[in-house]
Amino acid sequence: MADIILLTHVRHFIGPGAVRRLLQDGHTVVCHDMSFADAAARAAFASEVPGAEVCAATDPAALTAEVLARFGQIDALVSNDPYPAVRAPVEEADPEEFRRALEAMVVWPYTLIGKVAAAMKARKAGRILIVSSAAPLTGIPNYSMYAIARGGANAMVPTLSKELARWNIPVNAIAANYIKNPDYFPPELLADTAAVAKMVKNIPLGRLGEPEEVAELVALFAGGRCGFVTGHVMPIAGGWA
Numbered sequence: 385m386a387d388i389i390l391l392t393h394v395r396h397f398i399g400p401g402a403v404r405r406l407l408q409d410g411h412t413v414v415c416h417d418m419s420f421a422d423a424a425a426r427a428a429f430a431s432e433v434p435g436a437e438v439c440a441a442t443d444p445a446a447l448t449a450e451v452l453a454r455f456g457q458i459d460a461l462v463s464n465d466p467y468p469a470v471r472a473p474v475e476e477a478d479p480e481e482f483r484r485a486l487e488a489m490v491v492w493p494y495t496l497i498g499k500v501a502a503a504m505k506a507r508k509a510g511r512i513l514i515v516s517s518a519a520p521l522t523g524i525p526n527y528s529m530y531a532i533a534r535g536g537a538n539a540m541v542p543t544l545s546k547e548l549a550r551w552n553i554p555v556n557a558i559a560a561n562y563i564k565n566p567d568y569f570p571p572e573l574l575a576d577t578a579a580v581a582k583m584v585k586n587i588p589l590g591r592l593g594e595p596e597e598v599a600e601l602v603a604l605f606a607g608g609r610c611g612f613v614t615g616h617v618m619p620i621a622g623g624w625a
Contacts, residue, residue, distance in 0.1 A: 588623030
């Protein structure tokens with residue numbers, strides 16, 4: 385069944401693959417990106433991805449209001465939240481950088497979830513999916529700011545899943561690592577065969593993941609085909625986590 389699915393930061397992380405996969409299933413995919421404050425950027429994306437609906441709003445309250453005004457409801461939220469993994473030993477970590485990481489990966493999605501959940505509760509239906517990371521599940525030395533912030537996002541899942549269950553709103557997360565995407569694996573890095581070989585030594589499956597593999601999980605959770613699953617943080621990292 386076609387649903388209204390809000391996908392954030394669509395130009396980043398797992399966004400490009402996810403929007404195309406959700407469109408394949410016939411959903412109305414409403415796309416947010418910080419760059420869409422610019423009309424030319426919105427038009428360019430709409431041309432690149434036929435069928436995608438593009439929002440101009442960038443902050444959580446205005447974004448939720450725009451989607452509800454245009455489409456009347458939000459059946460699923462895919463909170464796809466990229467942020468650079470900044471390397472720093474704990475004693476050298478910059479508190480301001482840590483605050484920015486927390487804002488991007490915890491505060492912003494948490495605020496958006498609150499706005500969207502209010503609309504879902506009124507209908508007693510909806511689905512929330514956070515695209516996070518497996519980094520806090522295993523730990524990554526010298527990347528504590530990133531891992532801790534991702535851990536905050538993952539921690540939303542068990543609590544919010546219990547809080548929202550009575551309104552029929554499952555809450556889950558996909559914890560993605562070692563997935564090919566331009567934010568974390570730019571083309572110049574993927575072209576460095578020695579660097580890639582070093583990375584895949586850490587991955588039991590012996591390769592990097594494809595964006596389409598994550599998109600399949602997004603389609604499963606956001607599309608409502610496993611509505612009895614809630615409160616889970618699902619790693620997709622080739623066995624690394």
